Amino acid sequence: xxxxxxxxxxxxxxxxxxxxxxxxxxxxxxxxxxxxxxxxxxxxxxxxxxxxxxxxxxxxxxxxxxxxxxxxxxxxxxxxxxxxxxxxxxxxxxxxxxxxxxxxxxxxxxxxxxxxxxxxxxxxxxxxxxxxxxxxxxxxxxxxxxxxxxxxxxxxxxxxxxxxxxxxxxxxxxxxxxxxxxxxxxxxxxxxxxxxxxxxxxxxxxxxxxxxxxxxxxxxxxxxxxxxxxxxxxxxxxxxxxxxxxxxxxxxxxxxxxxxxxxxxxxxxxxxxxxxxxxxxxxxxxxxxxxxxxxxxxxxxxxxxxxxxxxxxxxxxxxxxxxxxxxxxxxxxxxxxxxxxxxxxxxxxxxxxxxxxxxxxxxxxxxxxxxxxxxxxxxxxxxxxxxxxxxxxxxxxxxxxxxxxxxxxxxxxxx
Numbered sequence: 514x515x516x517x518x519x520x521x522x523x524x525x526x527x528x529x530x531x532x533x534x535x536x537x538x539x540x541x542x543x544x545x546x547x548x549x550x551x552x553x554x555x556x557x558x559x560x561x562x563x564x565x566x567x568x569x570x571x572x573x574x575x576x577x578x579x580x581x582x583x584x585x586x587x588x589x590x591x592x593x594x595x596x597x598x599x600x601x602x603x604x605x606x607x608x609x610x611x612x613x614x615x616x617x618x619x620x621x622x623x624x625x626x627x628x629x630x631x632x633x634x635x636x637x638x639x640x641x642x643x644x645x646x647x648x649x650x651x652x653x654x655x656x657x658x659x660x661x662x663x664x665x666x667x668x669x670x671x672x673x674x675x676x677x678x679x680x681x682x683x684x685x686x687x688x689x690x691x692x693x694x695x696x697x698x699x700x701x702x703x704x705x706x707x708x709x710x711x712x713x714x715x716x717x718x719x720x721x722x723x724x725x726x727x728x729x730x731x732x733x734x735x736x737x738x739x740x741x742x743x744x745x746x747x748x749x750x751x752x753x754x755x756x757x758x759x760x761x762x763x764x765x766x767x768x769x770x771x772x773x774x775x776x777x778x779x780x781x782x783x784x785x786x787x788x789x790x791x792x793x794x795x796x797x798x799x800x801x802x803x804x805x806x807x808x809x810x811x812x813x814x815x816x817x818x819x820x821x822x823x824x825x826x827x828x829x830x831x832x833x834x835x836x837x838x839x840x841x842x843x844x845x846x847x848x849x850x851x852x853x854x855x856x857x858x859x860x861x862x863x864x865x866x867x868x869x870x871x872x873x874x875x876x877x878x879x880x881x882x883x884x885x886x887x888x889x890x891x892x893x894x895x896x897x898x899x900x901x902x903x904x905x906x907x908x909x910x911x912x913x914x915x916x917x918x919x920x921x922x923x924x925x926x927x928x
Contacts, residue, residue, distance in 0.1 A: 517823060524640040524701055528633075531697040532653045535596070538690025540664020541683045542603070545671045549680040552611055563729045564616045565623075566871045572623030573867035578717055579628030579868050580635065580739040586830035588636035588704050588856060592697045595629035600691035606684050631860035638847055638855045638926025639704030644785045650843040658773045664690075719854055720861045725910035726849055727861075732906055733846070734865030735899040736794070736838055738892075739801060740872035742831065743769055747808070747824070749882050757820040765828045772832045780833070781840035787911060791904040793841030797834040798900020804830035805893030809886045838900075845903070849910050856877035 520529050550556045556564075581916050583591035602622035609615045641649050664686075671683040721727060748762045784793050809825035850858035881889040 514799075516772045517885045520649055520656075520852040521645075525645075525649045525652065527606035527697060527700050528649070529653055531694045533696040534697055535582055535599075535690045536657045536660025537664040537667070538603075538687035540661035540666075541671070542659070542687040543663070544665045544668035545680055545683045548672065548675075549606075549617065549684065552675075553677045553680055554615060556612060556615060560612050560615070564612065566617050568619035568623035568868040568900060569871045572627040573864040574873075575624040576627035576860035576863050577720060577848075577857050578860070579624070580631035580733055580856035580858070581718055581854070583628075583632035583635050583856035583860075588639055588697060590703075591856070592636050593698050595625050595632055596691050596695035596698060598625040599629060600688045600695070601692065604688040607681055611664070622781060623783035627860070627863060630863050630866070635856035636698075636701065636704060638850070638859075640701065643848065644787075646839055646847055646858070647779065647781050647790075647839070647844045651778040651840060654839060655777045658770045658777075658818055658900065660867065662770050662774075665823060681817035683893045688861060696754055701747065701778075703787050717852070718857055719839045720858050721786050723858075723910075723913070725906065725913045726858065727847060728906045729849065729861040729903070729910050729917050732861050732899045733842055733862065734799070734868050735867040736801075736842070736903075737865045737895070738867045738873050738877065739831065739835060739838070740866070741877055743872050746877040746881050747828070749878065750808065750811075751824065753882055754816065754822040754885065756817045757824055758817055761821050761824060766827070768828055769832045769835075771849050772907070772916055773836060774828075777836050777839070783844075784840040784844050787845065787907055790841040790844035790848070791907050793837045794903045795900050796846070797841065798897045798903075800830050800837065801896040801900070802893040803833040804828075804834060805889045805896070809889035812886050834896075841903075849907070870874065 520526050532592075547561065548563050551558065560920040579591070579595070599622065600657040602618055602625055605618040605621070606615075609618055622665065637646065637649065667686065668683050673679075676744070743766060747765065751757050751762065752759070784790050804827050805832060808825060811827065845858060846862040847855070850862070880892055885893070
């Protein structure tokens with residue numbers, strides 16, 4: 514069956530255009546930001562790590578109230594405003610000259626990004642039929658990877674020239690990309706406000722009292738610990754524990770990016786309900802366990818070419834697990850969110866990403882680089898356990914929410 518490169522026309526295609534615009538800027542930012550902050554601003558790596566950890570921690574907390582505001586104001590207005598706020602935060606990095614200013618700008622950046630992610634999910638939920646959401650999100654993920662690849666190439670020019678002006682041009686590009694994203698989002702139709710008034714006795718932030726949804730979110734956050742593997746843990750593992758060539762780090766990143774661009778839509782096909790979503794997550798855990806076991810094998814006394822081959826197999830399994838988990842996770846997060854509170858629920862569900870970004874590097878470095886082969890097996894078992902528990906957690910969450918959107922009583926099955 515041929516792969517449809519572009520999402521369906523209408524709102525999905527406009528959402529993809531917005532995704533592409535800001536992901537190009539993000540790709541340029543990701544590859545050059547560390548050197549800009551160290552060489553131009555003069556921060557130490559410790560200061561950068563601490564500042565970003567604090568910023569993303571605050572951002573993860575802010576995602577819920579900002580998502581609730583998206584429900585109240587309307588997700589299109591909130592998305593546009595938060596895209597502009599992100600652009601302003603990126604632009605402010607151009608004027609940072611101290612750790613305090615860097616921390617302030619990083620907090621605004623992380624808060625705006627977390628809020629924007631929640632608002633855009635609510636916007637998609639209001640514009641795309643439930644049965645089509647996973648397919649559209651798969652296209653958006655492919656678009657994201659394509660934009661990141663293009664942006665990384667542009668950011669590489671900044672690294673090539675290695676001057677303050679070149680790095681500042683990259684940050685300016687990222688800021689402009691979010692302004693363009695906001696302009697594209699304005700082309701979408703207005704989605705009606707879904708939380709203009711609360712029901713009797715209903716809390717302002719209902720998601721904080723939804724224990725089943727909190728368990729689902731926690732399990733998803735555990736599964737998202739795969740995110741720092743390719744960017745941090747595996748490169749360190751290769752250097753410390755294998756004889757594989759150093760250039761393989763870049764090759765594995767390219768493999769992951771291209772695989773998601775080409776196969777994410779195909780692997781998400783058919784994930785249109787909670788049963789299929791839980792199955793996809795369960796499959797991802799099984800494949801992730803296999804990936805961890807293969808990475809552990811690379812520590813054996815292998816020739817460089819053999820170690821490289823083992824690492825490629827492990828990375829291939831990793832990206833398959835990533836795509837299956839993504840497809841199931843998108844469906845679960847949206848399908849279990851009450852229609853009146855999609856924004857705040859997505860803000861809460863999305864906390865798994867900043868948590869993985871802040872806690873993942875420390876945990877994975879200790880578990881894998883220090884723990885060695887047993888650490889890989891423990892990590893694989895954790896992924897497998899979380900994926901197997903997701904099904905029962907989803908069924909619990911499905912039973913505990915009534916159609917009006919308030920946790921506590923059962924509703925008809927969603928599948």
